Amino acid sequence: MDVEILSRIQFAFTVSFHYIYPPLSIGIGLMLVISEGLFLKTKDQRYEVLTRFWVKIFALTFGIGVATGIVMEFEFGTNWATYSRYVGDIFGSALAAEGIFAFALESSFLGILLFGWNKVSPKVHFMSTVGVFFGSMFSAIWIVVANSWQQTPAGYKIVGEGMEARAEITDFWEMVFNPSSVERILHVWVGAFLAGAFLFISVHAYYLVRDRHQEISKLGIKLGLIAATLFSFVQLFLGHMSADGVAENQPAKLAAFEGHYYTDHSADLYLFGWVDQESKEVYGVKVPGGLAFLTQFNFDAKVEGLDAFPEDEIPTQINAVFQFYHLMVGIGMMLIGLSVLGTFYWFRGTLFQQKWLLWTFVFAVILPQLANQFGWFAAEMGRQPWVVYGLLRTSDALSKAVQADQVLFSLIMFTFIYTLLFILFIYLLNKKIKHGPSDTHLIDHRPHQQGINDFFSE
Amino acid sequence: METFLGLDYPTLWFLVVGALFSGYGILDGFDLGAGAMHLFIKGDKNRRIALNAVGPVWDGNEVWLVIGGGTLFAGFPVFYATLFSAMYIPFMLFIMFIILRAISIEFRSKEEMKWWRTMWDISYSISSGMIAFLLGVVLGNVLKGFPLDENYEAIDPHLTMFLNPFSILVGLTTLALMMMHGAIYLTLKTEGRLFDKVVKMLEKCMIGFIVMFGILSVFTLIFQPHLAERFKDHPSLFFLPLTAILAIANIPRLARKKKYMQAFIFSSLTFSLLLILVAVQLFPNLLIASNDPNNSITIYNAAASQKGLGLMLTIAAIGTPLVLAYTFIVYKIFWGKVKLDEHSY
Secondary structure: OOHHHHHHHHHHHHHHHHOOHHHHHHHHHHHHHHHHHHHHHHOOHHHHHHHHHHHHHHHHHHHHHHHHHHHHHHHHHHOOHHHHHHHHHHHHHHHHHHHHHHHHHHHHHHHHHHHOOOOOOHHHHHHHHHHHHHHHHHHHHHHHHHHHHHHOOOOEEEEOOHHHOEEEEOOHHHHHOOOOHHHHHHHHHHHHHHHHHHHHHHHHHHHHHOOOOHHHHHHHHHHHHHHHHHHHHHHHHHHHHHHHHHHHHOHHHHHHHOOOOOOEEOOOEEEEEEEEOOOOEEEEEEEOOHHHHHHHOOOOOEEOOHHHOOHHHOOOOHHHHHHHHHHHHHHHHHHHHHHHHHHHHHHHOOHHHOHHHHHHHHHHOHHHHHHHHHHHHHHHHHHOOEEEOOOEEHHHOOOOOOOHHHHHHHHHHHHHHHHHHHHHHHHHHHHHHHHOOOOOOOOOOOOOOOOHHHHHHO | OOEEOOEEHHHHHHHHHHHHHHHHHHHHHHHHHHHHOHHHOOOHHHHHHHHHHHOOOHHHHHHHHHHHHHHHHHHOHHHHHHHHHHOHHHHHHHHHHHHHHHHHHHHHHHOOOHHHHHHHHHHHHHHHHHHHHHHHHHHHHHHHOEOEOOOOOEOOOOHHHHOOHHHHHHHHHHHHHHHHHHHHHHHHHOOHHHHHHHHHHHHHHHHHHHHHHHHHHHHHHHHOHHHOHHHHHOHHHHHHHHHHHHHHHHHHHHHHOOOHHHHHHHHHHHHHHHHHHHHHHHOOEEEOEOOOHHHOEEOOOOOOOHHHHHHHHHHHHHHHHHHHHHHHHHHHHOOOOOOOOOOOO
16 A cells, blocks of 8 residues: 555544544533533532533543544644645644633633532633633634635645745635634534533443432433434534535535436436446435535526536546435434434423333444544545645645655554454443443532632732 | 744744744753652652642643644744654654653552552653754754755665764753752652752752753764854854853852742743854754755744745734743742642652
8 A cells, every 4th residue: 555545544543533522621611611600690509410421421421532533633744745735824823722722721721620629619610611611612613713714725826836836825804704604613613512412421320220329310310401402403404514515515415415417407316326436426325406406496407517617627536425424314303303302202201111212222332433533534535636736736746855654664563553442442431431420419518708809818 | 925023933933832842942941850859869759749749730741742832843844854753763762751651640650559559750850851952962863963965865864874973961950950840840749858858959960950061061072063053153143051050050040049949040041041042053054064055944944935934923922922821820829838648640
């Protein structure tokens, strides 16, 4: 295998692994803000027990997220040197902003969130929780801005020619608000909220079927269901917005999503199917004219197919892109169905008797994770052969100084260490869940009298 | 070229990067150093105290590396790309130890079994030490320089090229400095018998660092004379190494007087002063091409655009007070001796 494919596999592997954790941190972060906020408002101790329990889970996901996140920053330099030179000027301000506004905020207040229970007053602790949550949200903004710039470059000019060419920033706000960034940031955020909400539901559903921590879990599952129902519907709308953006800005990618080979009127929308790349046919269940309708509100509209683009400017793995995209959409629909079903039984007052549904919820935690992964696979593979859409090819973006055997070495190293990391993660997550929230009377060491003012004048 | 306060943007950004890495050295320096000496601390409770001395802050400290790396990437993309792709294996090992260390801290105290804790103690300690060492090796190679072609790409880089005696010496000196710094930090966070033990370890660490620093200085003057040229050309700059030596000499003096807080300030100063020395020696080069000085990467040929640098400087100006404020708040809250509770590692 050559340097290019090895580097691509390594980046895909390390970034996919990393992306198990940030959505959980953002999603659990949201649930923590809600439950700790409710505790402060209602003084109901159950919310505090819930918050303290979830902070422990949060700590685990956050720590691994940070450690695996540094990897990508380094890989830009080590494996994708040409890319780094090309985009450095653009990403510079986005990365600087991420580091300074997002990372510093979340990592500093993380210490208080995890270890500060007995050091600060409940209000200061809540502010730290909010700080960490906002930090992780800001972090997502800048990373998605940078990635969106790769999808839909804006606010730049090209300086130099051939291999010396590079992009220079001309307008910061145009770069930040490039045509796809807003809808993609929202899509990513809500994907993360769903990951958090479904983990919340899963764990509490598990306690309910196992007849443990009943009181806390009834509360927890309801909070989770509210978030899941709200955000799964919001995601339907945001997903549509994103696809609309792709249709407008990256028509070749949209055509790959749907396996739409030939430009014609009344393009079809597949619910599921299989793309035969040889014969350029798609077999599956389709809504005739559906794609035309969804993109232009007209069943008869013309949609550009893959044939409208040069052979070397479209992705080669059309079927994979098609499948990942459709799996993401399909899972999104399942999340809506599950949330609505759960809420329905909750309102009928029989949710806790529906053992089969609770068991489904226990395992449904995997669904938003898969949807998040598949969505990114579709977005990134659909952009190929470009690393910066229309400007820089992935094959040109490599490091010239790196040999295949070096990348093979690091790939094996990452495989080994991430396997270890994942086993440990699952083991400890399972342990923490089995241990559960502390039902016993809380030994409260919290400095209730100490407000923020005393803290500063201390 | 646009300027601010009489300095052009690449120079200003060079100072920003320098300040960030100096902050990184001071902050992550003590937790890496404390980690490197972890195995010399005996007993599970003592080790837990040592671990929890850095527990609430190591993550925030590591963020300085992320930000420092980001500022390098952003401000000098050519340098970032060349250095990281040339030193592929050292950087990959560095990442591996970063991850291993995070796992070790996170997992060590989660199980009671002795073998479990010993295993993570070993990997925590070794990875902390290796991170400090590899940071020094990278710095050593940047100072020494390596062959570059006219497109500022490394010519035929390989691992053995980077494991030269000079860079290894810089690596060991960095490790020794961080261990001393970490030992001073632990004196501030411990009490009782553990404190007495740490004080003894601090003495050894101080001797170790001063010896390494001496060897490195002599070695540099003999084998890397280009690093002293700036000082020969500008004798007035001699006050810089002199100040550094005075600062270092002050550490054992303060430690003997049991003024550990002041000793910590001076070991922090040592990081800054040594990095200022490095900056003065290099400027305006970032990476010297050992084959042809014309191919050297400088802050000018590696820099992002004027517009880009201007933006980043604005962001840094707005953000820095915030970062300092967060850091201050967190350290203030966790000030004082470590008390283990139900939330500790």
